[in-house]
Amino acid sequence: xxxxxxxxxxxxxxxxxxxxxxxxxxxxxxxxxxxxxxxxxxxxxxxxxxxxxxxxxxxxxxxxxxxxxxxxxxxxxxxxxxxxxxxxxxxxxxxxxx
Numbered sequence: 509x510x511x512x513x514x515x516x517x518x519x520x521x522x523x524x525x526x527x528x529x530x531x532x533x534x535x536x537x538x539x540x541x542x543x544x545x546x547x548x549x550x551x552x553x554x555x556x557x558x559x560x561x562x563x564x565x566x567x568x569x570x571x572x573x574x575x576x577x578x579x580x581x582x583x584x585x586x587x588x589x590x591x592x593x594x595x596x597x598x599x600x601x602x603x604x605x606x
Contacts, residue, residue: 515549516568517587521575523596528575529565536589537564538582545582553585563591575599 519536521528535548539561547554560578567573580593 514568515587517547517549517584517589519565519589519591521563521565521591521593523577523593526596528577528593528596529573531565532568533565533589534568535566536591537562538591539563539577540582547582547584547589549587551584554582555584556582558582558591558593560597573599 514534516532516534519533520530535546537544537546538556539559541557541559544561545554545556558577558580561576563575563577565573565575576597576599577593578595578597580591582589582591584590
């Protein structure tokens with residue numbers, strides 16, 4: 509992968525029974541219990557509870573994906589974001605049931 513000089517972060521999104529998505533991203537938006545939260549590289553450390561909603565990922569290759577999930581949590585520190593949810597409901601962009 510060519511370095512374009514733009515910052516990125518490692519993202520791992522998992523449900524209780526399987527991995528959902530893993531890779532490098534430029535930004536991720538998660539459905540926090542206090543509202544939608546955007547996370548970008550070098551964000552301050554955060555631990556947030558999540559509610560049902562869409563996780564939106566902008567990958568470093570320019571691709572965008574969206575995943576519908578239910579409750580869980582997001583943890584970000586040192587440019588590593590881990591999102592753990594109880595259930596992966598569907599690919600929000602394609603409407604595919606999982």
